[in-house]
Structures are given as C-alpha cells and as structure tokens.
Amino acid sequence: MARRDALTGYLFISPQLIGVLVFVLIPVGLAIYYSLNDWNIFTGELQFVGGDHYAALLEDPQLPSVLGATAIFSGGVVALNIALGLALAVMLNRRFRGVTLFRTLFFSPVVVSVVAWTLVWGFLLQDNGGINGFLAQFGVVGPNWLQEGPTAMAAVIVTQVVRSVGINMVLFLSALQGVPGELYEAARIDGARNSTMFTRITLPLISPTLLLTAIITIVGALQAFAQIAVLTQGGPGLSTTVLVYYVFQQAFDFNNIGYGSTLALMLLTFVMLLTVLQWQLRRKWVFYED
Amino acid sequence: MNTATKLVGLAALATTIAVAAAGCSASAGSGGPVATTAPPNSVDLRMTVWTSNEDQLALFDSIAEEYKSDHPEIKSITFESLPFADYNTTLTTQIAGGNSPDLAWMGDLSKDLIASDALVPLTDTLSETKGWDYDDLLGSVTAEFTADDQLYAYPFSNSPFALYVNESLLAEAGQTLDTDNLTWDQVSAVGSAANAATGKGGFVIRDFNYASWNTLATVWTGWGASAWNEDGTECTFDSDEMVKAFQFLHDAIYVDKSMPGPGTTADFFAGDSAFTIAQVSRASLLDGSFEYAVYPLPAGPEGTYSVIGQAGVGVLESSAHVQEATDFLAFLTNPENAAKLAQFFPPPRESLLTGEKLAEVNTKLTAEQLQTVVVDQISDAVTLPNHTSPAEIAQKAKTALDAMWTPDADVESVLSSVCTAIDPLLAK
Amino acid sequence: MTSGAAGTAGATGVRASPPPTGVTQRKVPRPGAAVVRRVILYVALIVLAAPFVVPTVWMIASSFKPLSEIFASPPTIFTDSPTWAAYAEAFTFQPFAQQYFNSVYIAVLVTLITMLVSSLAGYAFARIRFPGRNLLFLVVLIGLLVPGEVTIVPLFQMFKQVGLINTHWPLILVTALAAPCVLATFVMRQFFISLPGELEEAARLDGLGRVGIWWRIFLPLAKPALSAVAILTFLASWNLYLEPTVYLTSPELFTLPQALTRYTDAYGGEMWNTQLAAATMTVVPVLVVFLIAQKQFVEGLAHSGLKG
Structure with missing residues (x-):
C-alpha cells in the first residue's frame, strides 16, 4: 500500500519534475557548455575557448557599471516595493468609505501589461511629456527624466514598483489581518504607542510574509527586462543597463552567445547566493508563531 | 563550417563551375544563366523584407508571379515582412535557428554576413545574365556590398x-x-x-x-x-x-x-x-x-x-535553393524590373537615374526636385x-x-x- | 518556508473590515481629531493613487487624439477632436486581431496546464509520503530561482533542434512547466499542507483512491489557491516579452506585448497614436474583467497561503 502510494506520489509530481528538468536544469547545463565556447552564429561553428569568457568578465570595462546599475535597481525596487506595499496595506487595513475602491485602484496596474504600462510612462516622462507639462503649470521646470542617469534610474524603479506593488499590498493586507487583535489590546493597556506596536508586534508577526515577498520581489527585479528595453534601452550611458538587459544585448544583439551565457550564469549565481543568504538570515528576523 | 553549410557551399561552387564550363548557357526566356534541375513545383522561396508598405509588397508579388509563370519549378515565392526596429536581430535569429530565408534585404548587417561567408557572390551570375547589363550599376553604390571584387548584394535602394x-x-x-x-x-x-x-x-x-x-x-x-x-x-x-x-x-x-x-x-x-x-x-x-x-x-x-542610406538584397548561402534564389534575384533586378522598383527605391542603375524617369512614378516630388536631391547626389555620395x-x-x-x-x-x-x-x- | 499556521491564517483572508480591536481603533476617539485624521488619510491616498491611475487614463484618452496633439504643450488629458483613426490603423498595420487571439489562447492554455500540473505536484508534495520528497521539492524550487535569461539561449537551441522555432510551443511549454508553474506548485503545496489530516482518512473510508481524493476532495477545497494560481499564471503568460521576441519572427504569430512595440513606420519611426490605441485595446478588457471580479481577484490572492 505504502509503496503504491509512493508510486502515485512520483507520478503526481512527474510532470512538474520533468518540466523543471527539461526547461530549467538541462538548459543551465547547456549554458555552462556554451560559456566555454565561441560561437559564430552565421556559420554555426563552435570553438572551444576554455575559461576565456570567465577571464573576460574581469576585463569587461562595462561590467562594473552594469553590476552597479543592477544593485541600485534591484535594491531600489525591493526597498520601495516592500515599504510602499506595507504602507498601503496599513493604510487600507481599516474600515472607511471607499476603502475597496482604493484597494482596487492600487492593485489595477498589476493587470496592465508591462509593455503597455511602460510605453505610457515613456510618453509621460519625455522632456516635453505629460509630467513636465504638469509641473510647468506650477512654474516648475522638470528634469529631463530619461536623459540623466539618476532620474532615469529613479524612473525605471518607480514605474516597476507602481506596476507591481499591488500584489505585495494584498499579501501584506492578508498578513496584517492574521495578527490577533488581543495583542494590540494588551500592548495598549501597557501604554505602548502606535509606532512601538508596529515595530514590536506587527512587523515580527508578519515577518514570514516579508521574507517571502522579499524573495519574490528580488527575483522579479533581477529579471526585469521589458521595462528597461522599452523605457531606456539601458541608457543614458550604462546607467540603467541591468545585468538581464546586458545578457540580452550580448547574446542576441551582438551575437556573443558564449559571453552572454557566462554573464547569465553569473546572474544565476547572484540569485542563488541572495536566496541562500536570506534563508540563513531568516532565523534572525523572521518570527514564528509556534 | 558545419556539414550543411559545406554542402551548400559545394553546391554553389559546382553551380559556378557549371556556369563557367557551359559558357553561359542562358535560357532566353528568363535570362537565368543556368537551367534549374529542380522538378516542377518543388521550390519555395522566401525573402525577408522590412517594408510593410502594401504597395511595395504588391509590386514584389506581381514580379514574383511573373517569374513563376516562366519557372515551373517554383512553387511559391513569399515576401516576409519583418519589423524594421529588430530586423537585424530577427534575421540573425532566423539564420542561427536554421530557419534562414533564401533571400534577404539587408542594411548594416551586410558586412557581418559578407565576413562570415553567409552570402552568395553575385557578380558572375549577374554579369552573365543576358540583358542584365551589369555595367549599368554605379560604382559609388556597389562599393558598400562588394568584397574582393565580388558583389554580394544588389543595392536596390540608394536614398x-x-x-x-x-x-x-x-x-x-x-x-x-x-x-x-x-x-x-x-x-x-x-x-x-x-x-x-x-x-x-x-x-x-x-x-x-x-x-x-x-x-x-x-x-x-x-x-x-x-x-x-x-x-x-x-x-x-x-x-x-x-x-x-x-x-x-x-x-x-x-x-x-x-x-x-x-x-x-x-x-x-x-x-x-x-x-x-x-x-x-x-x-x-x-x-x-x-x-x-x-x-x-x-x-x-x-x-x-x-x-545616401542604402539597402541591398542578397542570397543566403544557407538557403536550400541557392541556384533558384540567385536566378530569381537576377530577374527581380533586371533593367525592366529595376525600373518598376525605382518608384519606391532610388535605383543603382545609371540608365534609370534621371529626374524625369523618377518623377514618372513619384507623386510627392517634381522632376526637378528629384534631379537635384536624388540624381545629382548619388554618384559621389x-x-x-x-x-x-x-x-x-x-x-x-x-x-x-x-x-x-x-x-x-x-x-x-x-x-x-x-x-x-x-x-x-x-x-x- | 512557512509556519504551520500560515495556511490557516491565510484562509481567513482579507476582510472588508478589520477585527474589532484592529490597530486603528482608538479607545475613546475624539471626534475632531478623527475627522482631521480621516481627511489626511484621504488626501494621502488620493495623492498616492495618482501614479497608479493617471497613466491608464491618459493612455485611453490620448489614443483618441490626433498625432499632433499627443505632445501638445501644455498637455491635455481629453481632446476636442477625438478620432478612431488610430484604432483602425492598429488593425490594418499588422494582424492585430490574430495577435490578440494568440495572446489569449496561449495564456488560457498555459493557465489550464499549470493548474493541473501544479495542483497534482502540490498535492503530492504536501500529502503523500515518498522517499526523496523533500529533496525533489528543493530541486523543483530551483526552477523558481533560475532567471529566464540564463535558459533562453540553450532553450532556443533545444527548440531549434526539434523544429519548434517560430511556433507557439516554446511560449506554452516553458511557461506552463517552468518558473511560473513552480511558483504555482509552491502555492498549492502551502495550501494543501494546511488542510487537516482527517480529510484523507474520511475519503479512504468512502473508497476513494489518490486521484479521487485529489480531484473530488482537495481541488474543490483549493478554489482560493487555484484562483490565485490562475491569476498569477495568466498574467505571467500575458506579459511575456523576452521569450516571444526571441522565438517568434512572423507577425501573425506575435503576441500582444511584442506587437505593441512594432508600431513603427517602414523606417523605424514610432507611430505614437497607433501604439496607444493598440495598448488601450490590450489593457481595457483585462481591466474591465478585473474591475468586475476584483473582490475574487484580491481575495483569491490573499487566501492563497502565499503569505509565507
């Protein structure tokens, strides 16, 4: 019986397991193989170059800027996304007229396609676009958003966060409502202030949700391609060329498949390290009810 | 070079030798230098273009129809319109994916294609095609697509x-x-x-x-x-x-x-x-x-x-029908058809480059304007x-x-x- | 990854109103202060909502503008001379209706496959004991962490080998079985693990096998998690951009995100108003579905057990 049951278990997981094997693990293996070769895409010739592409990582003059942009973008998106998601959840976790409407409004960009969303922001962020036109009504000369490094980076971070924060907001809302009310009651009797209750009760109790959203948001931020491709094409300079975009350029624009694969594997290493790190750190800051 | 490419290369070489040996056995009807050996209705040709202009595509289709009526081996000729913005990436992806077209428009990708021997040399075929009049081409417009005295793409547009x-x-x-x-x-x-x-x-x-x-x-x-x-x-x-x-x-x-x-x-x-x-x-x-x-x-x-901004059309070595594709290219760009193409694309042929000729098919600009901004410019651009x-x-x-x-x-x-x-x- | 209580807590979900002793409730609210507080809250929410709402409104309004008015200064929201021309152009310029159909059918198919695959795997990982279960679960989770950019070049070569380039299969298979599906499997497992153990015993007494238990007992109970999975998967497929750009070269096979960026004239110049009209057409139907079903939408996500 138990053996038959185990067999059923394997059967049930097999489509998913085979999917991961064929569409994730084997490709990762192939990527390693490509990273050791030079590939002429027009003739199909493959030439073994050993660790040359890995050595090239160290000599690539653009890579430090790319890594910097990746760190700023991912860090910015994660921090803003979680802070704003939590703030919205706290504000909307109460009863007042129109609360459902506001929840809907903040969630709505989630269902708008990334490309359409980014195209529209691209319009609005033009030097003579809607945002600067709006500012001009108040006599303010807005910056040329997408043409200067810092504002371009801010623009891609904000468009990404505004589009996707709705999911985090909903997850936080549901976590907040799982916090037992008696805890606040008891704290209030002890004379605790709102801010103290938030840091001492709310945050620890929703920390499992924080961990999960942080992981999902980081992985999402490291994979943000369409936003960059449509809004800034990595510019000005390299200021918004994040690793994902750079990988695409190398592999598909420049046809440097070998080097592109090497960069992609570096990205994979980052994602793995970050996840393991968060996983290790969780013992320090994630509170478990049991 | 992989086996497939080698074979195609050999086939192309064989074709060239056959042409040389036969001393230009042009079939009078179409002007192609070699008669194809392909069985009737067996060849599908595909040419990638970046225009999506309906009039331009209609013109290509009509030229293709005319060619087909004389060439029973051709089953179909399609013009695949790829978006201009990622034309190079898409074309490269097709080539890398083993899904290469037989003929392609090309702009700045031409140097890479020529350097990787991905294009079929055209000079011999075109100059041996009866009535094609190779010397009519302006030197200033063929330079871009020429390497080692071989033309690799016909510069159909020189704007x-x-x-x-x-x-x-x-x-x-x-x-x-x-x-x-x-x-x-x-x-x-x-x-x-x-x-x-x-x-x-x-x-x-x-x-x-x-x-x-x-x-x-x-x-x-x-x-x-x-x-x-x-x-x-x-x-x-x-x-x-x-x-x-x-x-x-x-x-x-x-x-x-x-x-x-x-x-x-x-x-x-x-x-x-x-x-x-x-x-x-x-x-x-x-x-x-x-x-x-x-x-x-x-x-x-x-x-x-x-x-000038140029675009050329060439034949891909990786095509399964190099010979038929080259023959079609010769037909598409012969003096008669080049004149038709000239209504959209300033031609590389000296004989067609006069203000009056261009004005016959251009509704926006006058003969005089065309003479000064097109004809007078091309020769030393x-x-x-x-x-x-x-x-x-x-x-x-x-x-x-x-x-x-x-x-x-x-x-x-x-x-x-x-x-x-x-x-x-x-x-x- | 989660405490045992997470799933059950998730099942309480988002309520329209907080528990009576929620964080905001004051013991003895002073009426004046409460009104001020409320006004501040409304103002803050309205200001915050602007970047969430204005782009969509502007997109829809601008799609009716003549080209010369889109970049007019000062900017307008609504035009005096609305025109449908850009909408007609969107369809004549490329096979937009076909592209629309492509996106819809791919997303629906991917969603259905994912719901099936993930609920099966999630059920097994949560409720069936078999050797290597935890290790295999970890292996599956790796699928969530490998960025698509790492696998896209090798996948392209693999699909090329089997002749599936310039078909929809890569978009369907990879999305339905790799990363988005792994997230779904994770969600389903977290949900199933929170259900009481007596369910199986009762079902067995009724003579149900594993397949029966999964289909008749667990799937009906898993509606909130399944709807969350459906929403996330549908959006993941609907939004795919890199993959279609790589795999598809024929306009009649394009999906919407890819099609939207192709509204350029024969020389690469942007056709702004046509692009906006097409974007509006891709956004509005989904937005309408969302507005009608927003309660189920948001609650499904909240109920999913995705809360850690």
Whole structure:
C-alpha cells in the first residue's frame, strides 16, 4: 500500500519534475557548455575557448557599471516595493468609505501589461511629456527624466514598483489581518504607542510574509527586462543597463552567445547566493508563531 | 563550417563551375544563366523584407508571379515582412535557428554576413545574365556590398539624405531661406529663430533620437569628418573635424536652441519642426498639412556633400535553393524590373537615374526636385558608417556619446572616449 | 518556508473590515481629531493613487487624439477632436486581431496546464509520503530561482533542434512547466499542507483512491489557491516579452506585448497614436474583467497561503 502510494506520489509530481528538468536544469547545463565556447552564429561553428569568457568578465570595462546599475535597481525596487506595499496595506487595513475602491485602484496596474504600462510612462516622462507639462503649470521646470542617469534610474524603479506593488499590498493586507487583535489590546493597556506596536508586534508577526515577498520581489527585479528595453534601452550611458538587459544585448544583439551565457550564469549565481543568504538570515528576523 | 553549410557551399561552387564550363548557357526566356534541375513545383522561396508598405509588397508579388509563370519549378515565392526596429536581430535569429530565408534585404548587417561567408557572390551570375547589363550599376553604390571584387548584394535602394523644409512654419516665424546658398549655419540660425518665434523645433536629424548616431554622418560629412578610416580599422571620432562638427551640434542644442534636445519629441512630418534631415524616400510621409520644400543637404565648412542610406538584397548561402534564389534575384533586378522598383527605391542603375524617369512614378516630388536631391547626389555620395559587428559598435559608441548630451559636456573628451570604446572592436 | 499556521491564517483572508480591536481603533476617539485624521488619510491616498491611475487614463484618452496633439504643450488629458483613426490603423498595420487571439489562447492554455500540473505536484508534495520528497521539492524550487535569461539561449537551441522555432510551443511549454508553474506548485503545496489530516482518512473510508481524493476532495477545497494560481499564471503568460521576441519572427504569430512595440513606420519611426490605441485595446478588457471580479481577484490572492 505504502509503496503504491509512493508510486502515485512520483507520478503526481512527474510532470512538474520533468518540466523543471527539461526547461530549467538541462538548459543551465547547456549554458555552462556554451560559456566555454565561441560561437559564430552565421556559420554555426563552435570553438572551444576554455575559461576565456570567465577571464573576460574581469576585463569587461562595462561590467562594473552594469553590476552597479543592477544593485541600485534591484535594491531600489525591493526597498520601495516592500515599504510602499506595507504602507498601503496599513493604510487600507481599516474600515472607511471607499476603502475597496482604493484597494482596487492600487492593485489595477498589476493587470496592465508591462509593455503597455511602460510605453505610457515613456510618453509621460519625455522632456516635453505629460509630467513636465504638469509641473510647468506650477512654474516648475522638470528634469529631463530619461536623459540623466539618476532620474532615469529613479524612473525605471518607480514605474516597476507602481506596476507591481499591488500584489505585495494584498499579501501584506492578508498578513496584517492574521495578527490577533488581543495583542494590540494588551500592548495598549501597557501604554505602548502606535509606532512601538508596529515595530514590536506587527512587523515580527508578519515577518514570514516579508521574507517571502522579499524573495519574490528580488527575483522579479533581477529579471526585469521589458521595462528597461522599452523605457531606456539601458541608457543614458550604462546607467540603467541591468545585468538581464546586458545578457540580452550580448547574446542576441551582438551575437556573443558564449559571453552572454557566462554573464547569465553569473546572474544565476547572484540569485542563488541572495536566496541562500536570506534563508540563513531568516532565523534572525523572521518570527514564528509556534 | 558545419556539414550543411559545406554542402551548400559545394553546391554553389559546382553551380559556378557549371556556369563557367557551359559558357553561359542562358535560357532566353528568363535570362537565368543556368537551367534549374529542380522538378516542377518543388521550390519555395522566401525573402525577408522590412517594408510593410502594401504597395511595395504588391509590386514584389506581381514580379514574383511573373517569374513563376516562366519557372515551373517554383512553387511559391513569399515576401516576409519583418519589423524594421529588430530586423537585424530577427534575421540573425532566423539564420542561427536554421530557419534562414533564401533571400534577404539587408542594411548594416551586410558586412557581418559578407565576413562570415553567409552570402552568395553575385557578380558572375549577374554579369552573365543576358540583358542584365551589369555595367549599368554605379560604382559609388556597389562599393558598400562588394568584397574582393565580388558583389554580394544588389543595392536596390540608394536614398540620398535631403533637407526638408516646413515653409508654412518658416512663414509663421517670419523667416526666409537663401536657398541658393544653403549652409548649416544658415539652417541653424533660421531654426533658432523659428524655435524662438513658434516654440516648435528647429532642425531634426530624423531617426537620430539621441541613439542612432550613425545618422549624424549626414552632418559631420560636411565638416570632412568620418567615423573611422577607410579600411575601418581605426576610429576617427577624435579628429579635429569631428570635434568641430559635434561642437556645432552641441551649440545648436544648448546655445542656439535650433535643434530639439534629447527627450523632446518633434516630428517634422507632424508639423513639429522647421527642418528635418531625412532620406528622400520619406517624402511619402508628407501628408500635405503644410507647405514644404526639399533641398540637397546644406553645405558644411568643407563645402557641399551628399550622403545616401542604402539597402541591398542578397542570397543566403544557407538557403536550400541557392541556384533558384540567385536566378530569381537576377530577374527581380533586371533593367525592366529595376525600373518598376525605382518608384519606391532610388535605383543603382545609371540608365534609370534621371529626374524625369523618377518623377514618372513619384507623386510627392517634381522632376526637378528629384534631379537635384536624388540624381545629382548619388554618384559621389558617401554612405552611412558601416562595419562588422554593427550592433556592438553602435551600442558602445552610443553609451559613450550619451555624455555629449548635457549642456556642459566637454566635446573633445567625450569624442575621445568614443574611440576608446570602439577601437578594440574596429581592430578585431 | 512557512509556519504551520500560515495556511490557516491565510484562509481567513482579507476582510472588508478589520477585527474589532484592529490597530486603528482608538479607545475613546475624539471626534475632531478623527475627522482631521480621516481627511489626511484621504488626501494621502488620493495623492498616492495618482501614479497608479493617471497613466491608464491618459493612455485611453490620448489614443483618441490626433498625432499632433499627443505632445501638445501644455498637455491635455481629453481632446476636442477625438478620432478612431488610430484604432483602425492598429488593425490594418499588422494582424492585430490574430495577435490578440494568440495572446489569449496561449495564456488560457498555459493557465489550464499549470493548474493541473501544479495542483497534482502540490498535492503530492504536501500529502503523500515518498522517499526523496523533500529533496525533489528543493530541486523543483530551483526552477523558481533560475532567471529566464540564463535558459533562453540553450532553450532556443533545444527548440531549434526539434523544429519548434517560430511556433507557439516554446511560449506554452516553458511557461506552463517552468518558473511560473513552480511558483504555482509552491502555492498549492502551502495550501494543501494546511488542510487537516482527517480529510484523507474520511475519503479512504468512502473508497476513494489518490486521484479521487485529489480531484473530488482537495481541488474543490483549493478554489482560493487555484484562483490565485490562475491569476498569477495568466498574467505571467500575458506579459511575456523576452521569450516571444526571441522565438517568434512572423507577425501573425506575435503576441500582444511584442506587437505593441512594432508600431513603427517602414523606417523605424514610432507611430505614437497607433501604439496607444493598440495598448488601450490590450489593457481595457483585462481591466474591465478585473474591475468586475476584483473582490475574487484580491481575495483569491490573499487566501492563497502565499503569505509565507
């Protein structure tokens, strides 16, 4: 019986397991193989170059800027996304007229396609676009958003966060409502202030949700391609060329498949390290009810 | 070289030898040098193009129909329209994916394709085709697609860049143009005045968008500058001529306000700017909502000059039907069909290059205009900068040039950083 | 990854109103202060909502503008001379209706496959004991962490080998079985693990096998988690951009995100108003579905057990 049951278990997981094997693990293996070769895409010739592409990582003059942009973008998106998601959840976790409407409004960009969303922001962020036109009504000369490094980076971070924060907001809302009310009651009797209750009760109790959203948001931020491709094409300079975009350029624009694969594997290493790190750190800051 | 490519290469070689041995056994009907051995109804040809213009595609289809009626072996000829914006990436992906077309339009991808032996040499076939008249081709337009005395793509489109003027806007701004002595300084001065008077843009280098810097060759050539030396091994962005040319552009943007800055969208054809530099073929975008005129490029400090943007059509070595595809190419580009194509694309054939001939099929511009802005320009025009690894050079130089587009940029040091960025690629 | 209580806590979900002793409730609210507080809250929410709402409104309004008005200064929201021309152009310029159909059918198919595959795997990982279960679960989770950019070049070569380039299969298979599906499997497992153990015993007494238990007992109970999975998967497929750009070259096979960026004239110049009209057409139907079903939408996500 138990053996038959185990067999059923394997059967049930097999489509998913085979999917991961064929569409994730084997490709990762192939990527390693490509990273050791030079590939002429027009003739199909493959030439073994050993660790040359890995050595090239160290000599690539653009890579430090790319890594910097990746760190700023991912860090910015994660921090803003979680802070704003939590703030919205706290504000909307109460009863007042129109609360459902506001929840809907903040969630709505989630269902708008990334490309359409980014195209529209691209319009609005033009030097003579809607945002600067709006500012001009108040006599303010807005910056040329997408043409200067810092504002371009801010623009891609904000468009990404505004589009996707709705999911985090909903997850936080549901976590907040799982916090037992008696805890606040008891704290209030002890004379605790709102801010103290938030840091001492709310945050620890929703920390499992924080961990999960942080992981999902980081992985999402490291994979943000369409936003960059449509809004800034990595510019000005390299200021918004994040690793994902750079990988695409190398592999598909420049046809440097070998080097592109090497960069992609570096990205994979980052994602793995970050996840393991968060996983290790969780013992320090994630509170478990049991 | 993989086996398939080798086989195709051998087949092509065999074809060439057969042609030589047979001493041009041209079949009179179609003009092809060799009769195909393919069984009837067995060959599907596909040609990638970047136009999606229905009239242009209809013309291609009609030429293909005519060819098919004489060639029973051809089952179908399709023209696959790929979006212009990612044309190179898409075409490369198709080739890499083993899904290569038989024939392809190409612009700046041609050097890479020629360097990787991915294109079929055409000179022998075309010059041996009866009535094709190879010597009719202008040398100035075939250079771009020629390597080792072999033509690898037929330059079907050679569209000179010209100065478009929105005369309604100039009248509104109270400006007039001395059209007999057009210079860049004059264009900038008038553009600056037009901007001050109307708030619209002065002059716009179309498609530049502060990214596609190769279109700026329409300006810097007037200063005697070029992106790199003749054989493409050394960057010349840091030359004195180039510094002066970029200083002119920088002043135009930030001092005279005669050129809209980065991030500002100003579409000449929507009436948003006084001037634009664009190819003559863009005249089709004029919708009659304002009075316009077209002139050759303004003179720079080094005098008058002309620049053309080119497109060629070639046969891919990886095609399964190299012989049939080459034969169709010869038909598509023979004098009779070249004349038909000329209504959309300024032709490479001297015999077709007269203002009257071009005016017969062009509704937007007069014979006189066509004579001055097309015919008189092509014979000694330079082309936009082109090199192997175009995408990587474009991106590296663009990244470096971005530093130019701020009010206090140091023109000279930005340009030398462009050379630092692209020299390793040129040296490859 | 989660505490045992997470799933059950998740099942309480988002309520329209907080528990009576929620964080905001004051013991003795002073009426004046409460009104001020409320006004501040409304103002803050309205200001915050602007970047979430204005772009969509502007997009829809601008799609009716003549080209010359889109970049008009000062900017307008609504035009005096609305035109449908851009909408007609969107369809004549490329096979937009076909592209629309492509996106819809791919997303629906991917969603259905994912719901099936993930609920099966999630059920097994949560409720069936078999050797290597935890290790295999970890292996599956790796699928969530490998960025698509790492696998896209090799996948392209693999699909090329089997002749599936320029078909929809890569978009369907990879999305339905790799990363988005792994997230779904994770969600389903977290949900199933929170259900009481007696369920199986009762079902067995009724003579149900594993398949029966999964289909008749667990799937009906898993509606909130399944709806969350459906929403996330549908959006993941609907938004795919890199993959179609790589795999598809024929316009009639394009999906919407890819099609949207192709509204350029024959020379690469942007056709702004046509692009906006097409974007509006891709956004509005989904937005309408969302507005009608927003309660189920948001609650499904909240109920999913995705809360850690």
